[in-house]
Amino acid sequence: MTRSSRPKGTQDFVPPESIKKTRIEMLFRELATVYGYQEVVTPTFEHTEVFIKSSGSASDIVQKEMYTFTDRAGRNLTLKPEGTPGVVRAVLENNLRLPCRLFYISPCFRYSRPQKGRYREFYQLGVEAIGESSPLVDAETIIFGATFFTRLGITEFTIKVNSIGCRHCRPAYREKLLTFLREKQKKLCPDCQTRMEINPMRTFDCKNTSCQLLLNDAPLPKRHLCPECTAHFEEVIDSLKSTPFNWKLDEHLVRGLDYYNRTTFEYVSGVLGAQSSLGGGGRYDYLFEEFGGPVTPAIGLAIGLERTILALPEGSPFNTASRRNLVFIVWTGPAEMAAARELLNILRQENIPALMTYEPVRVKRQFHLADIAGARFCIIVGEEELKGNLYALKDLITGEQSIVPAEKIVPTFSSLRLSSERI
Ligand SMILES: [Zn+2]
Ligand SMILES: [Zn+2]
Structure with missing residues (x-):
């Protein structure tokens, strides 16, 4: 196959x-x-x-x-x-x-x-x-x-903003742009020649460098707004001024869809x-x-x-793909495995992501399985630990190890608890 x-x-x-x-x-x-x-x-x-x-x-x-x-x-x-x-x-x-x-x-x-x-x-x-x-x-x-x-x-970005008018101011502007484009028609790419008759503003979106150069002298929508559109856009700009973000006016920004009016923006x-x-x-x-x-x-x-x-x-x-918030339980023998399964259930009932293997494999192999699973934490359930009602805990990112009393194990991982009820 x-x-x-x-x-x-x-x-x-x-x-x-x-x-x-x-x-x-x-x-x-x-x-x-x-x-x-x-x-x-x-x-x-x-x-x-x-x-x-x-x-x-x-x-x-x-x-x-x-x-x-x-x-x-x-x-x-x-x-x-x-x-x-x-x-x-x-x-x-x-x-x-x-x-x-x-x-x-x-x-x-x-x-x-x-x-x-x-x-x-x-x-x-x-x-x-x-x-x-x-x-x-x-x-x-x-x-x-x-x-x-x-x-x-992500901090390295700029917001481009523009206003492209409304149904009151756009028709007159459209005619003006169309007149401009018709004069240059032969120099425009075939796509733009078709576009201009249906929606002349669309030519601003053309990726063609020669079209872009021609459009440098084109009449721009923002300069042909009616008083209502001008006032609307000024308020948008005023609000942006008080933010910490980088923004700039881009009078060529129309965006590639016919349905937009007034404010358009891009990051x-x-x-x-x-x-x-x-x-x-x-x-x-x-x-x-x-x-x-x-x-x-x-x-x-x-x-x-x-x-x-x-x-x-x-x-x-958000860019760390190394380990996830998962607790992997490692056990040393059949008696400990039963205790490990109990602990697994307790953690899962508390909505703490947890996993273990049911295969009778050595401790070393279990740590390897924790690695494959991408777990952040390991809990070790051994004979000594069971006797003392304790667990050995290992953070697989920092390598840090500690001993945690059984009753503290859920609170220790409470920050990993998932919740879908809060929306
Ligand atoms: Zn308008
Ligand atoms: Zn073009």
Whole structure:
């Protein structure tokens, strides 16, 4: 039998690396909960129209990157290329009361060229604040992402922010940009020539250097805002000024989706090379209407898990894949094994992660098994210890050894106790 390999552009998260993923997701859950968000889980695939309606038919996602298929009954379905459209659909379909704050952790799928930190199946961590229009929510969303990175130990990042206007100021700006682009049409890449007629702002996203050079002289959205958009954006900026985070205005930042309006933002990190974006987001005040819903202001962000892992600095506690908080119980003979099993049960009942082997192997081999398991601690149950109602304890990271009375063993490990009841 030949072994199978994973499809191009996918990756396996295996231990101990998978611990990083778990920890990052747990932090995200925690922080989102602290900010008043609740989890939403939508299907991995949706009717294709959900994404065409939202991302825009001119977007690279819809044009080139979707995994679209027909099911056995002839339905046209697509694996989600991003999180937001499914959330909007779900909010309307389930008649959720507004305002509501939702977060998700979800795999997404895009058929793009695999590169460092860019996969065809990737994970997005996202939040959506739905039904809130205040610029203070925009600032709060931007700060949420920045706080998340900071708690992970990632400090080398900059927040780029911009405003791209609303349905009142954008039409006049769009015409102005279109006139500019039409004059340069022949010099633009074929993609931009198509894009400009559907959504001229999309040309700002072009990776082509010659297009970028031409666009240096283009009229910019931020300079064509109506008074309401200007005031809204000023308040966002004012809020950012009082934070410790690095941020800058980037007037070319429009982001690759048709549904954004007003505030757009992105977190970029120099440590990532060409794939510099850790995530980003923006306001999407008109998307609910595209889905047949009522006027509903909203703003969200999405963070790329894989790039976040790449950006973790050496010293970050989220970057240690060495040992996990697991107690491995080592025993010396059949009588001690029975006592070890009792202790195993006690620890597990207290929600303290614990493991032992049932194989009759020597102590040395058991320490080796603790190593394979990646355990942080060993408890040794030996004849002497049983007699004295004591346990020998070894920290496998520091090498430190100690003797702990039996009744102190649970309190000793209480910091390892897991809890799922507090959300
Ligand atoms: Zn406006
Ligand atoms: Zn171009």
